[in-house]
Amino acid sequence: MSKALVIAIDGPSGTGKSSVSKAVASRLGVSYLDTGAMYRALAWSCVDAQIDLDDAAAVAEHCRTFDLRMGMDPTAPSVGVGDRLIDAEIREDAVTSVVSKVATNLDVRANLKQRQRDLIADGAARTGGCVAEGRDITTVVAPDAPVRILMTASEEARMSRRSRQLKVAAESTRAQIVDRDRTDSTVSQFTTAADGVVTVDTSHINFRQSVDAVLQVVQEVIDGDPGLSTSAG
Ligand SMILES: Nc1ncnc2c1ncn2[C@@H]1O[C@H](COP(=O)(O)OP(=O)(O)O)[C@@H](O)[C@H]1O
Numbered sequence: 571m572s573k574a575l576v577i578a579i580d581g582p583s584g585t586g587k588s589s590v591s592k593a594v595a596s597r598l599g600v601s602y603l604d605t606g607a608m609y610r611a612l613a614w615s616c617v618d619a620q621i622d623l624d625d626a627a628a629v630a631e632h633c634r635t636f637d638l639r640m641g642m643d644p645t646a647p648s649v650g651v652g653d654r655l656i657d658a659e660i661r662e663d664a665v666t667s668v669v670s671k672v673a674t675n676l677d678v679r680a681n682l683k684q685r686q687r688d689l690i691a692d693g694a695a696r697t698g699g700c701v702a703e704g705r706d707i708t709t710v711v712a713p714d715a716p717v718r719i720l721m722t723a724s725e726e727a728r729m730s731r732r733s734r735q736l737k738v739a740a741e742s743t744r745a746q747i748v749d750r751d752r753t754d755s756t757v758s759q760f761t762t763a764a765d766g767v768v769t770v771d772t773s774h775i776n777f778r779q780s781v782d783a784v785l786q787v788v789q790e791v792i793d794g795d796p797g798l799s800t801s802a803g
């Protein structure tokens with residue numbers, strides 16, 4: 571029986587993790603998991619339930635019971651709580667500005683880590699593989715993944731991409747990117763590659779080239795491990 575093609579991708583904000591991971595998963599015909607969206611969904615759900623985000627015990631308790639539903643089709647990923655789809659809501663400033671409060675809660679991280687492992691296993695069982703992206707996938711959630719990649723890019727490139735994406739001035743993205751990454755890095759190390767993790771620096775390559783760079787790393791791993799397979803040609 572062939573082994574599941576789990577591809578773990580970490581990196582700071584604005585390196586291209588989400589867009590590149592989605593494209594790679596589509597090309598390979600495997601599932602896609604945006605773990606950052608899970609932290610965002612929890613932050614949204616706490617605000618919706620009027621839970622004080624500074625009350626770590628209350629946030630952790632809410633995390634244990636909230637009905638998070640992740641759609642893992644890379645061509646139409648979705649995030650829901652119960653029957654309500656919240657894909658747009660979790661990208662709003664109201665969530666972006668507070669998400670670090672839930673992401674730095676260690677009880678929350680333990681709960682979401684287990685959910686992420688289960689989702690990756692389910693997604694891989696359905697489609698033969700899964701591209702999972704975040705901050706601690708290569709090190710904590712899926713340290714045994716056959717492909718592990720750290721995406722990096724200069725601060726300048728990351729800020730300018732986010733500003734183009736959000737249609738705001740580059741400098742105004744500093745708080746969203748540089749400051750938030752600094753807070754998040756107190757609980758997971760995602761700026762240097764752990765042992766066995768391949769770095770893909772996207773500072774000076776475009777989106778297409780970034781997708782090709784990741785696919786090349788995947789192909790090299792497949793070539794060295796005949797037990798792994800993919801539907802991509
Ligand atoms: N290599 C690249 N070169 C230029 N722009 C890119 C590249 N990769 C991604 N982008 C663009 O940068 C923006 C941020 O990418 P995203 O995937 O959301 O990053 P992350 O998930 O790391 O925060 C998106 O608009 C995306 O299309």
Ligand SMILES: Nc1ccn([C@H]2C[C@H](O)[C@@H](COP(=O)(O)OP(=O)(O)O)O2)c(=O)n1
Nearest residue numbers: 583605606607609669670673704705706754
């Ligand atoms: N595996 C993960 C994924 C995201 N996080 C944190 C980091 C961010 O503050 C939030 C949201 O992550 P997301 O990847 O959506 O953030 P970006 O806006 O792309 O930088 O969750 C985490 O701590 N661990």
